[in-house]
Amino acid sequence: MINAVWASMILCGIAFAVARGDAGMITATIFGQAANGLAAALNLLAIIAVWFGLSRIAERSGLLAGLARAIAPLLRPLFPELPKGHPAFSAMAMNLAANVLGLANAATPFGLQAMKQLQELNPRPDTATPAMITFLALNSACATILPATAIALRAQAGAADPNLIIVPAALSSGAAMVGVILIDRWLRAARRR
Template structure:
């Protein structure tokens, strides 16, 4: 659907430019946008390398482990069906930790690993378990304390104050995480009521 929307926007822009006799504007805008994208990507590579390096240092120093221990009661409440020492818990905690630190790209591999581990506990492989749905909701609406990627994009775009979004980001993502948890609890009860299997 998103591809169709982009295609319609692109075609409508070309048609309008052709109708107005300004088709060269499309070519100029395309080349300029491509150059901007490449420049932005290179600037983000440096930023992501720095934050991933800091995350690795934090992991080696035990800070990520500390964050994981702080999150453990939270994960036990949200994922009661996952055994305490199952590898899925570790991957979930690492994913949430990376998301909290604003490292969405670093969180992705942990998220994929968590889903793989959760699938090993799935008695019905053709459908998602409640734990998978809970994790997806948390991953999507996770609290972000340091929006590193967005700060990097704003810095690359020469923003006068790239970090001004930290407060609103904490507020918005905190609210989205609360909504995700409440919706998960409600839908779980509804699901268990329909299924009657307590799964």
């Protein structure tokens, strides 16, 4: 799926550029975007290092376990196949908490950590497990109480009240979250049958 989307985007891009007689942009875009991607990746690398370091401290001090204990009861019914108290619960809980607060950069390292821990339980390492699918769906549709990016963009554009969208965005992301949880439950039930 991802391979097909990736290849289609590149082939469409090349076809359109050639059709417009602007083949020169292809080379420039490929290498320009490669450089942009490297810069973004290095920036992310620094953020990941900081958050893995901090989360290790929080882990050793028992703080992460405390937070996970608060959120885990909500996650447990969604991941019946995970052993009780598995470390992936803490990482997933931290990832979702960061998402709720709109801290996208902080959420990513915890999400990657959760995936690493879920992968350790995976009997077929090349294939996504039901737990991974549930987690990614939750992550993708996570309710947001602070849509920081959109608020900043609105303030920049001179909105009468930039914060006007907080409640509507929380409601619509909440609806998305409830929706994917229900669909995921249904898909898991259908798979068992």
